[in-house]
Amino acid sequence: MRETRWWFAVLVCLVALAPIAVSAADCDRREPGLSTRYSDGWGITPDANRLQARTTIERSNAGTLQLAWAYGFGSKKPRTFPLVTEDTLFIADSGVGIVALDRETGCTRWVRKQGGELGTAILYARIDDRDALVYNDRNGGVYAIDALTGADIWHAAIVEQPIPMYSGTPTIQGQTVLVPISSLEIGLAANPLYGCCTTSGGMAAFDLQTGKELWFLPTIDKPPAPTEKHWLLVQEYGPSGAPVWGTPTVDVSRGVTYYGSGQNYSPPSTTTSDAIFAVDIASGEKRWVRQFTENDTYNIACDISRQHPNCPVQMGPDHDFGAPPVLVSRPGHPDVLVAGQKSGHVHGLDPETGEVRWSVRLGRGGALGGIHWGMAADANRAVVYVPVSDVAAHPVDGKPAPGLYALDVDTGETLWVHSREDRCPDRICSGGLSAAITATPEVVFAGSLDGYFSAYAADNGELLWTDDTWKDFDTVNGVPASGGAFDAHGPMVADDMVIVSSGYDSFGEKGGNVLLVYRLGGEGAK
Amino acid sequence: MIDQEHLAGRGRRLLATGVDFVLVPALTLVLIMLTGVVEHAEDYRSLAWIWKVFGLAVTSYLILNGYLLWRRGQSIGKALMGIAIVSTATGEKAPFWKLVGIRALFFPLLYLIPPPLTVAPVLDQVLIFMKGRRCLHDYAAGTSVVNRA
Numbered sequence: 001m002r003e004t005r006w007w008f009a010v011l012v013c014l015v016a017l018a019p020i021a022v023s024a025a026d027c028d029r030r031e032p033g034l035s036t037r038y039s040d041g042w043g044i045t046p047d048a049n050r051l052q053a054r055t056t057i058e059r060s061n062a063g064t065l066q067l068a069w070a071y072g073f074g075s076k077k078p079r080t081f082p083l084v085t086e087d088t089l090f091i092a093d094s095g096v097g098i099v100a101l102d103r104e105t106g107c108t109r110w111v112r113k114q115g116g117e118l119g120t121a122i123l124y125a126r127i128d129d130r131d132a133l134v135y136n137d138r139n140g141g142v143y144a145i146d147a148l149t150g151a152d153i154w155h156a157a158i159v160e161q162p163i164p165m166y167s168g169t170p171t172i173q174g175q176t177v178l179v180p181i182s183s184l185e186i187g188l189a190a191n192p193l194y195g196c197c198t199t200s201g202g203m204a205a206f207d208l209q210t211g212k213e214l215w216f217l218p219t220i221d222k223p224p225a226p227t228e229k230h231w232l233l234v235q236e237y238g239p240s241g242a243p244v245w246g247t248p249t250v251d252v253s254r255g256v257t258y259y260g261s262g263q264n265y266s267p268p269s270t271t272t273s274d275a276i277f278a279v280d281i282a283s284g285e286k287r288w289v290r291q292f293t294e295n296d297t298y299n300i301a302c303d304i305s306r307q308h309p310n311c312p313v314q315m316g317p318d319h320d321f322g323a324p325p326v327l328v329s330r331p332g333h334p335d336v337l338v339a340g341q342k343s344g345h346v347h348g349l350d351p352e353t354g355e356v357r358w359s360v361r362l363g364r365g366g367a368l369g370g371i372h373w374g375m376a377a378d379a380n381r382a383v384v385y386v387p388v389s390d391v392a393a394h395p396v397d398g399k400p401a402p403g404l405y406a407l408d409v410d411t412g413e414t415l416w417v418h419s420r421e422d423r424c425p426d427r428i429c430s431g432g433l434s435a436a437i438t439a440t441p442e443v444v445f446a447g448s449l450d451g452y453f454s455a456y457a458a459d460n461g462e463l464l465w466t467d468d469t470w471k472d473f474d475t476v477n478g479v480p481a482s483g484g485a486f487d488a489h490g491p492m493v494a495d496d497m498v499i500v501s502s503g504y505d506s507f508g509e510k511g512g513n514v515l516l517v518y519r520l521g522g523e524g525a526k
Numbered sequence: 527m528i529d530q531e532h533l534a535g536r537g538r539r540l541l542a543t544g545v546d547f548v549l550v551p552a553l554t555l556v557l558i559m560l561t562g563v564v565e566h567a568e569d570y571r572s573l574a575w576i577w578k579v580f581g582l583a584v585t586s587y588l589i590l591n592g593y594l595l596w597r598r599g600q601s602i603g604k605a606l607m608g609i610a611i612v613s614t615a616t617g618e619k620a621p622f623w624k625l626v627g628i629r630a631l632f633f634p635l636l637y638l639i640p641p642p643l644t645v646a647p648v649l650d651q652v653l654i655f656m657k658g659r660r661c662l663h664d665y666a667a668g669t670s671v672v673n674r675a
Contacts, residue, residue, distance in 0.1 A: 162567040185567060193558055195565045234565055 027107040031148055032088035032100050034124070034131045038494035042081055042121035042169040043374075046250035047327040050376035050438045052493040057520060059442040062455040062464040065498060066521035069106040072479025076511035078501040079119030081169065081489035083133065089499060090133060090147075091515060092118035098135065098150060103497070106476030106517065112150030116140045121169040121247070121489065127153055127209055134177060134208075136166040142179050144211060154211030158204045160218070163188070168324075169247045169489075171257070173281055176214065177206040178250070178257050182243030185265055189299035189310040195235045196299060196310040197265040198224040201243035203257065203277070205284060215284030219244065219261045219272045227267065230309035241265030241297070242273040246324040246374070249337075250281070251351060253329075257281050258337055258351070260321020263296040267312050273297075274320055276339050276347075278354060288354035292341060293319045298367075302394075318367040318394065319343040323374045323436070327351060328409045330379045336409050338384045340371030344401075346386055348412050358412035362405050363390040364398030368507055373488055374436025376444065378458065382409045385444050385458075387433030393507065402432035404446055404456055418461035423450035427508050428485075436490030445498055447486025449509055453500055453516070469502040473514050484512025496520040528617050533659045534609035534671040543651070545603030546591070553586035554579070580634055587630050595625045600674070610674045614660070620669045628667040636662075 044050050057065070073080075074095035083090040088109060089101045094117050100109035116137035123134040124147065131147040141157030141164075158164055161183060168180035183199040200220040206213055219242035227236045241264040248257040256278050264273045274293035279286055296316030301308040306315060325339040337351040344365030348358040363370050369389035377384040384407045390400035403419040420431035430449040437446040439458060447453045451470040456463055469483030484503035491500035496519050503512020558564060563578040591601040599611040599619040611629070613620045636646040650662040660670055 163570045183567075184570060188567070188570065191564060193555075193562075193564055198567050232559060234559075234562075 027102045027105075027109050030109045032090070032109050033086045034147055036086040037124050038084040039121070039492065041123050041171050042247040042489070043171070043249060043324060044438070046171065046173065046252060047329065048247065048249040048324040048374075049326055049328070049379070050374060050436065050490075051378050052438060052440050054495065055440045055493050056496045057440055057443055057493060057498065059457050059459070059464065061520055062443050064521040065455065065465055065467075065518045067467070068497070068517045068519040070473040070475045070481060070517065071101065071106055071477055071515040072473070072475035072481035073501065073503070073513040073515060074479070076484070076503055076505040076513050078503060078513060078515065079488045080501055080515070081121035082492050082499050083122035083124055084492060084494040084497070084499065089517075090122040092120050092122065092135060094118040098122070098133065098145065100150070108477065110150045112145055119167060119488070123170065123172050125172055125208055134170060134172060136168075136170055136179065138165055138167055139184075141166055142170055142177060142206060142211070156206045156211035156213065158213060158216055160216045161199050161202070163199060165243070168245050171248045171250055172208060173250045173252070173257070175208045176281055177208050178248040178281065179204045179206060180244035180246060180248055180259060181216075182245055182262070185240065186243065186299050189265060189301045190304055190308075192232055192301075192309050193234055194310065195237060196301070197240035198237045199240055201241065201261055203244055203248060203259060203279060203284075205281070217279060217284045217286070219275075219277070220270050221272075222270070232309060234309070236266060236310070238266035239264055239268050239270045241299070242270060242275075243320075245320065245322045249324045249327055251327055254351065255281050256287055256351070258325040258327065260323070260325060260339060260341075262320030262322075263293075263298050263316050263318055265297065265299045266310075267297050267314065269295045269297050269316070274341070276321065276325055276337070276349065276354065278351065290349065290354040290356070292345065292347065293317070293343060296320075317343065317365070317396075319365060319370070322369070323371050326375050326377045326384060328377050328379050328382075328384065330382065333382070333410070338375065338377065338409065340375050340386055342366065342368070342370040342372060344370035344388065344390065346371065346384070346407060346412060348409065360407065360412040360414070362386060362414075363388040363401040364396055366390060366396045367393035369432070369434055372434040374490060376437050376439035377409065378439055378441065379409075380441065381458065383407065383415060383458075384409050385437060385439055387435070387437045387446055389430075389432035389434035389449070391430040391432045391434065391449060392427060400432070402430065404433060404437070404444065404461060406458075406461060416461040418456055418463065420448060428510050435486045435488055438491045438493055440493055445491045445493065445500070447490065447500055447502065449485045449487065451483055451485060451502065451510065451512075453486060453491070453502070467518070469512070469514070469516065470510070473516075475514070479513070481514035482512050483514050483516075485509035528612070528614065528670050528672060532672045534607075534673050536654055536659060538607040538609050539654060539659070539671055540651075542601065542603035542607040542609060545606055546601050549590055549602060550583065550586050553590060554583045557582045557586055576638070580638070583634050584630060588626065592626070596622050599625065604671070608674050609671050611669050612672050614664075614668050614670045620667065624667045624669065629663050629669065632663040632666050
């Protein structure tokens with residue numbers, strides 16, 4: 001009996017010790033400065049142009065960028081887009097929490113511990129006269145915390161959907177927090193005993209001060225109904241899906257938010273999948289919806305086998321909109337809403353009506369893009385910068401055309417292309433650009449799936465600087481770190497700094513767990 | 527104490543485990559299908575579905591092996607291999623409550639241990655190669671596995 005108790009004690013201890021805490025070098029001064037902030041959110045500006053004008057990085061000095069310090073994440077798939085202030089970087093470290101780092105040295109000001117799967121930009125807000133941060137946990141919902149201490153303010157989640165996924169970063173407009181909603185069903189469908197599928201993507205709005213839900217607009221109006229039973233006697237349902245993966249774009253002058261939807265998870269397909277939505281922010285009413293790919297039904301079950309009972313018989317190409325639409329506004333010119341699709345298409349729309357002004361196809365597209373996470377634009381140059389992935393996922397026809405493209409925003413005409421070669425013949429070495437990119441008035445920063453982080457000239461696409469991150473790094477927090485594929489949220493630029501995370505161990509890509517902070521090393525350095 | 531010569535051979539024990547490892551999940555799968563505990567989106571609102579599947583796995587184990595364990599200290603796999611579970615202290619058939627309450631629960635619980643200790647089920651089996659030929663769950667229940675004379 002004594003022996004039995006002893007072994008149970010061992011088991012209990014093993015379970016209790018499983019989560020290993022990460023310790024980090026603490027800063028002398030814990031309180032972050034918040035008077036200067038370099039972004040309004042994931043899109044840097046509400047129109048999602050991902051253009052950083054507040055920088056000293058130029059065409060002439062980009063070649064002097066040097067690694068200043070590195071931070072080791074707790075996850076091999078870091079998904080974070082930092083908030084930069086005059087002295088602090090706020091990052092999401094999945095499995096660890098929200099971390100405030102000193103911008104110069106990387107020492108830790110505070111950690112708000114959170115065990116969930118964080119994949120988010122960090123947003124600044126004022127809540128009850130407090131400096132606050134707003135962010136999302138992919139499974140847990142949206143959080144507001146005190147920016148000075150990391151203390152909780154509120155936590156919000158929608159009630160309309162049973163298993164929502166908060167994959168896209170929210171956008172704050174006035175006193176409204178816009179939250180894109182997808183669902184776990186795309187993955188649950190892999191289970192043949194799961195009755196695929198009943199959930200709808202959508203957009204939710206919460207009150208910034210309280211976290212109270214204001215409205216929820218599903219992408220699919222029609223409720224799911226039973227369709228057929230498959231051979232394991234499981235009842236299936238449809239329509240479903242049309243998730244919203246990307247950050248909502250805000251048109252301040254029209255009071256509208258624009259966002260894209262994904263494919264349907266199960267038949268019947270709807271007219272709102274693979275579509276761009278324009279929605280009134282105050283009321284949650286639709287202004288217009290424009291679909292670009294019809295009859296696109298797909299879920300993860302199809303990746304296991306086309307014969308999987310949950311894979312739609314008429315499997316679609318999975319050509320959703322993951323990248324937020326980019327609103328380009330210039331005095332004296334009509335506004336253009338530019339939407340990039342995983343099919344490789346880029347569409348120029350009238351933001352007032354959704355009418356398509358132009359449409360071009362840059363790559364062969366695929367389940368991981370085409371255009372995957374995000375584009376950038378410079379209204380002064382009347383140009384939109386488009387990263388093309390074209391990495392093979394499902395079998396697709398056509399020749400891949402990965403690289404960085406610059407398009408005329410009025411016509412879609414290609415101004416220049418910087419094509420990318422693969423590092424090696426293996427899939428893990430794809431030179432495609434899947435991650436979101438960030439531009440400055442003179443430079444475009446883009447990381448590739450094969451681990452290169454590069455600066456391109458904004459005027460002609462010339463490669464100005466590149467760094468191979470497939471190596472190990474010494475980190476300021478002592479966590480062993482290495483680089484991998486660049487994917488997801490992409491780089492942030494502020495003053496003379498570029499901040500980017502390397503590593504993404506999904507979809508056959510190379511994992512890694514490092515946050516890299518580069519600074520100008522020569523003329524132009526701060 | 528049990529003589530080394532009476533202890534069940536490692537090969538037979540592993541084969542017996544292999545047989546049970548096929549039969550129990552197969553029945554669990556059927557029970558999951560019949561009960562539909564993982565069929566609807568609402569089932570995934572919380573992690574309760576994991577415990578439901580766990581419960582069905584234990585139920586499957588008892589349906590398949592309960593009678594044999596009670597009467598002869600054997601699972602189907604062990605019966606096929608001619609080996610049985612006994613109390614290490616007495617060498618007699620182990621008490622039924624230990625076989626069910628400790629051994630039957632212990633094994634699936636090992637699979638619920640989070641990273642970085644997800645190797646626990648492997649460790650459990652590897653211990654059979656030590657001199658006493660006892661897995662972790664044997665130590666937990668105070669049991670040994672012997673050849674059935």
